[in-house]
Amino acid sequence: MGEFFRVLTDNGQLFVDGFTNTVKLFLIAAVGSLVLGTLLGAMRVSPVPALRAFGATYVNLVRNTPLTLVFAFLVFAVPKLDVNIDYDDSAAVALTVYTSAFVCEVIRSGVNTVAAGQAEAARALGMTFGQVLTLIVLPQALRAMVPPMMSVFIAMLKNTTIAAGFSVLEAGAIPAYMAERGEPQFAVLLWITIGFLILILPLVALQRILERKWRVAR
Amino acid sequence: MSQASILYDLPGPRAKRRNAILGVVSTAGIIALLAYIGYKFADTGQFEARRWEQFQYASVQRELLAGLGATLKAAAIAAVLALLFGAVFASGRLSDKWILRTPATFVVELFRAIPLLILIFFGYYVPLQYGWSIDKLWALVIGLMLYNGSVLAEIFRAGINAVPYGQTEGAYAIGMRKNQVLRLILLPQAVRSMLPAIVSQLVVLLKDTALGFIITYPELLFVGKQIGGRLPFGLPYVPTYLIVGAIYIAICGALSILAWWLQKRMGRSRRTAAKVLPSQDVGDAAGRMI
Numbered sequence: 001m002g003e004f005f006r007v008l009t010d011n012g013q014l015f016v017d018g019f020t021n022t023v024k025l026f027l028i029a030a031v032g033s034l035v036l037g038t039l040l041g042a043m044r045v046s047p048v049p050a051l052r053a054f055g056a057t058y059v060n061l062v063r064n065t066p067l068t069l070v071f072a073f074l075v076f077a078v079p080k081l082d083v084n085i086d087y088d089d090s091a092a093v094a095l096t097v098y099t100s101a102f103v104c105e106v107i108r109s110g111v112n113t114v115a116a117g118q119a120e121a122a123r124a125l126g127m128t129f130g131q132v133l134t135l136i137v138l139p140q141a142l143r144a145m146v147p148p149m150m151s152v153f154i155a156m157l158k159n160t161t162i163a164a165g166f167s168v169l170e171a172g173a174i175p176a177y178m179a180e181r182g183e184p185q186f187a188v189l190l191w192i193t194i195g196f197l198i199l200i201l202p203l204v205a206l207q208r209i210l211e212r213k214w215r216v217a218r
Numbered sequence: 219m220s221q222a223s224i225l226y227d228l229p230g231p232r233a234k235r236r237n238a239i240l241g242v243v244s245t246a247g248i249i250a251l252l253a254y255i256g257y258k259f260a261d262t263g264q265f266e267a268r269r270w271e272q273f274q275y276a277s278v279q280r281e282l283l284a285g286l287g288a289t290l291k292a293a294a295i296a297a298v299l300a301l302l303f304g305a306v307f308a309s310g311r312l313s314d315k316w317i318l319r320t321p322a323t324f325v326v327e328l329f330r331a332i333p334l335l336i337l338i339f340f341g342y343y344v345p346l347q348y349g350w351s352i353d354k355l356w357a358l359v360i361g362l363m364l365y366n367g368s369v370l371a372e373i374f375r376a377g378i379n380a381v382p383y384g385q386t387e388g389a390y391a392i393g394m395r396k397n398q399v400l401r402l403i404l405l406p407q408a409v410r411s412m413l414p415a416i417v418s419q420l421v422v423l424l425k426d427t428a429l430g431f432i433i434t435y436p437e438l439l440f441v442g443k444q445i446g447g448r449l450p451f452g453l454p455y456v457p458t459y460l461i462v463g464a465i466y467i468a469i470c471g472a473l474s475i476l477a478w479w480l481q482k483r484m485g486r487s488r489r490t491a492a493k494v495l496p497s498q499d500v501g502d503a504a505g506r507m508i
Contacts, residue, residue, distance in 0.1 A: 045239050047226045051243040064421070064470035065463055066428035073463070076446060077455040081262050116224050123227055133376055137225060158333035165335075165432030175339050185343035193332050200331050 007178075007187040019195050021170040025091055025160045030153055032096035037103025044108045055068055055104065062101035068162055068213065073165045091163035091170075095156060102152045110145030122141045143214040150207040154200055171195060240502065259456065269454035273461065278445060285441030286465060292355055292437060293424045296362035300423060301416075303367025308374035317434035324369075329368040335429055337361035338376040342433045358427065366423045373419060377412030378404050380492040414481035421473045425466070438462055 014099060043055035043121030062070075074090040085093070114137050122136040169177075171192055180186045229237055259265060272278045310322025329337065338361030366501040381404050389403040431439040442462040446455035484494045 003437065045225055047229065047233075048240045048244055050241045050419065054244070054248050060469060060471065060474075064425075064437070064467045066466060067462055068428035068431050069459065069466060072431070072439060072443065073459045077459050080453060080455050081258050081264070081407060083258075111224060114224055119224050129226075133225065161333040161335040162429065162432070165429075172335050172339075175343050179343060179346075185339075185347045186370065189254040189336060189340050192336055196333060196336065197331055203303065204331065 003184065004187045004190070007183055008191050010120075011178065011181070011183065011188075015171075015191065015195070017169060018171040018174045018192075019199075020166070022157075022160050022172075023199070025088070025095070025168070025170055026157050026161060029099060029156060029160070032092065033099035033103050035100075036096060037100035038107060040100060040104035041107030041111075044104060045111050045154070059101045059104055060207045062098060063105075067094065067098045067099075067159055068165065070098050071162055071166050072152075079177065086128040087163075087164075089165045091160075091166060091168045095159060095163075099152065099156045100140060102155075106145055106148045110141040110148075114140045125172035146214065147207055147211040150203060151208070153205070154203050157199060158196070159201070200216060250353070263452070264454075264456045264469065266452065269452050269457050271452070272445065272448065273453050273457070281441050281445060282438070282465075283459070285438040287434065287435040288355075288435065288441075289424075289427050289430075291500055292358050292362070292421075292427045292430060292435070295355075296359045296366065296427070297420055297423055298362040299359065300367040300370055303363055304370030304374055307368065307371040308378070311375050312378060326368045326371045329364045330372070334361055334365045335432065336366050338429055338433060342505060354430065354433050357433055358430040358435050361429075362423055362426060366419060370416065370419055373412050373415045374408075376407035376413075376495055377492070380395075380411050380495060381407045382470075383492050385491055407490040407492050410484050410487055410490040411494045413484060414477045415495040417473060417477040417480060421470050421477065424473070438465065490508075 040055045040058060043051040044059070046052060071091065074085065074094045075087065078085060079092070090203050118136055118140065119132050122132045127135065160170055164172030164176065175185060175188055176194055178185060180200045227233075241398060263269070269373045298432070304507045307326050311326060313319050317449070338358055341352065341357035341360040342354065345357075378400075385403055385407065386399055389399040394402065396445045427437055430437045431443070434440060439462060442458045446458035481494055481496075
């Protein structure tokens, strides 16, 4: 047991650095994928067929590609296109590109949960497009979107570990450093697990509360 | 147009004109984007014959096939084990006895919260620490089994719970035992409602075998790195990853279409009273798919 705690106290700095970078990467990619995902979601529900087709193609291509491949493409292939991008940025871009496809789908299906009659009634009252969107559709759609959106971001937080395979020092990269230091890996991995549980369990709890509170009565 | 009709009224003459203009502008934008990417590829010589040449060699094609074989092998073993794991723990969670229910709930919730890569590292680094030799295939398969098995356990549980309670009551009323109710009434209906979700989870599992790359299991992505890193062919990373990506998209896309088709078909089926579980995008499914 003493050994178990020694692993953490002896290598405290590495754990702190690792998890700080994980959270940083998560926040950057979360903002990025929220922006790109919303844009793609707007394309998918737009009245312009070309934009709808582009959104659908993007989502279907990205969704059927492993995230690890997206990482590998950014780290190994993109520099060959004369684009200079460092490892940390590659990781953020890879996570953004991948996650925004899922964000897009959450937005699309959230908008689709609103009954068509709601918007029709609003238009019948003479509301403009902006009013229909902000007063009628979005308030209802957002309640349906938040729980799945949180699932997507919880999954993305876990996915940040993949950056470890591509030279980014974050929580998932700690075992490789510890292997060099000859520390007992079982203890190291348990500490990483505990770290992730501390980050993820509050999010899961919040998600369940919101899900219960905002369940739309139909 | 069913999706668009929620937000937009049927277009009148002005809206039609505006949509047509937006269509032309956005098409031009998309073409410009693709053209720029194509120009970037051409400018850095990604279309040069020497970068594509080795894909004509039978040996390189065999390498790719071997990588694909390793990917499919890991996915197949992990899928079977994950389905078993899921069935065992779902029945644990559905049990009336708390002594079975509590540990099953704990295991399922725990393994869903741990990043899959960390689970794979448990199978990879821990045996190394004790000097045991474990095949990388099994490190990968164990991680995939624990994570996807836990997710599948939740799908199975949701599937059983989706069968309306009247079905169970009816079955008890005609004198069936608990075992018969589950076997003859609940499972046949639940399987229909959860089949699309199971298939899309297996797509996720197949995609996740790519994590084997990080522990140097020689799967498709790992083979791609080796082929792409060959100097005499001008480090053809770009062509190689395009080919590898196309392979993944073809296989996973076909399975996703199957899941979608099943969802449509099962939704119409009269052979289950249960509501079909969403295969993607909605609620809990959104977190599963990613």
